Amino acid sequence: MRTPLHPVYPAVDELERRARALVAAAPRVLRLRPAGESRSGHPLWLLSAGHGDRQILTVAGAHANEPVGGTSVLRLATLFAHRPEMLERLGCTWHFLLCLDPDGARLAHGWTPEEPQPSLEECHRAFYRPAFARQPESLPAPDEPRAPLPESRALVRLLDELRPVAQFTLHGIEVGAAFMMATREVPGAADAFRGTAARLRIPLDRHPCDGPDWRLDAPGVLLLPDDRGGGERDPSGFVAESTWLYPRRYGTLTVLVETPAWCVPAMSDARPAGAPDREIARVGDVLLGHTRELAEALGDRTAADVPDDLMPLYDAARELVEVAPSIVRSWAAEEPSAHQGHFATLGISARRIPLRAAAMMRRALARTRPDTAAVLGDLVREWCQELQKSYDLRWVPVSAQTGLHVRTMLDTARLVCAAGG
Structure with missing residues (x-):
């Protein structure tokens, strides 16, 4: 298979290289620094844009089998490099964690789809998704003997440092439909997400399996109930604390955006x-x-x-x-x-x-x-x-996958900032 000059799903080193190129081209807008290290000693790179008082954080690459988040980060950072006035209107500094799990991403890397007809079987030849306890957005429950992963500790430190008004975590399932999870309701955000999905022709998962304890706002949106604590339960029964919920102590809104590589219209x-x-x-x-x-x-x-x-x-x-x-x-x-x-x-x-x-x-x-x-x-x-x-099954063009991420982040950020978040 011919390898594209610019892979649509950049590997970890390519993400860093392209982020450095963006910084070199727009040094007054963008900057790059390490925010911690992985278990194997690889840096966790934080790309920051703008100089506003409000802080917004986007986390990509939390799951090794979901490389689209890094592509979405580069797309939005490129937009800010060319149009810094967008950040000025929001009054924010926007931070991008390029890849939360670089070790897992390295083990999973190997599939570079060529559009318009990529292969589902080819996708699974390089597949890797870590066990629950090795996923960095999962923190140990209070009665769990395991220690937090270095990547988890780095993200928690970053949340403590930034105290962001919003945290976006970008996900991408290989086969499924789109959905959004939010730790509180933001008037207008769910409808904006649904409208973007419709324009991009990405079907919504009317009733996602994720978040079995979350409140369904059909179609395609899950909201955290007001009485929920910090624990997060997987459909299998696995329970852990979550970096999604950790920054609620600072009033942070966390929004997870899931976009499929192959969509299934029947799920709508x-x-x-x-x-x-x-x-x-x-x-x-x-x-x-x-x-x-x-x-x-x-x-x-x-x-x-x-x-x-x-x-x-x-x-x-x-x-x-x-x-x-x-x-x-x-x-x-x-x-x-x-x-x-x-x-x-x-x-x-x-x-x-x-x-x-x-x-x-x-x-x-x-x-x-x-x-x-x-x-x-x-x-x-x-x-x-x-x-x-x-x-x-219908392949979703990568431009549409990243479009759902980027448009949802921008629409939600505008609503949160307009409300004084």
């Missing part, structure tokens, strides 16, 4: 679902059936078969297999949804979880157990084809 379907209980059972059977098939393919392969440098892949894949039953139970325990879009969301999740696990396990075993890795590669191919046949 508002038509009534015929038999919710039967649909819940069906998607649960898909998830458990695929994880059983994966376990059979692995046989007696254990961590002893995995090279040390690839253990994060093995651990993350094993965790996904282990939490599958609890995810199915959580779906069954929910109040059945009344619309078909929700079951499309669950159906995508039921197929995405084992696909991710198979993709990571294939990489983990490729050197030492090529026979098993080949079988897992067949599963990855088969499950990618199943996703494409079961749902009308």
